[in-house]
Amino acid sequence: MSRTRFILALAGLAACSPPAAASSIVAGVPTDIQAPIYCYVKRTPDGFVALRAGPSASHRMVTRMRPGEELFIEGTVSGEWRRVDLMRRTGRDDGYFGPGHQGWMHSRFIERCY
Template identity: 40%
Template sequence: MIAALLPFHGVLAQERLGQPIMPVTVPPTDGIAANCLGGVVTGLKPGGDGFLAVRAGPGTNHRMLDRLHSGNDVRICDRRGDWLGIVYGKGYCNDVDRASERARSYAGPCRSGWVHGRWIEVAEAG
């Protein structure tokens, strides 16, 4: 009986609830300079799936949480190899820029997760 419940605890429970198992880390900032870069989903293959999978962790072995499409805006806050930890959602997710002396795990209100960096173009600083 206990063994049957184990998959619903800890890491697997987070994935089942649609939360990243590896939270996106927002770097420290003074609240003036942006600490997460702006980016946009781009370069998806026209004959492909038509979406970029947002995953619970950095890798294809992690569960898909959401789908993004060409032109969707994201904030890039974290990186693990070729994988980017992003924050995204309707409107501008500027809560990632609030002053913080320490790095912190992103907890909302926007969504967060991991995408392969091949499909994200970093926005030019204006």
């Protein structure tokens, strides 16, 4: 994700309020997301969560996500799987994110959404 797209997504997040009375929630994540929401990757016993190319464990792994990494969920849902944009810090001390990865992850590995 480019810096511009990230900034636009963040601006959209700031301008919206949380979804009102979501019609359905799966694993703590609303299924009818009206705007991108910001979440974190949950801690797991093996120390990573697979970001997949499609909405099932049979799709190839795009990358390994570490617990606490930031991601955006834009609303695309397939059962309990969510389409996400993984945000990776640039490594510099400027607070910016570098290009991340896009893919699918199971909703049970998503936490602290707002």
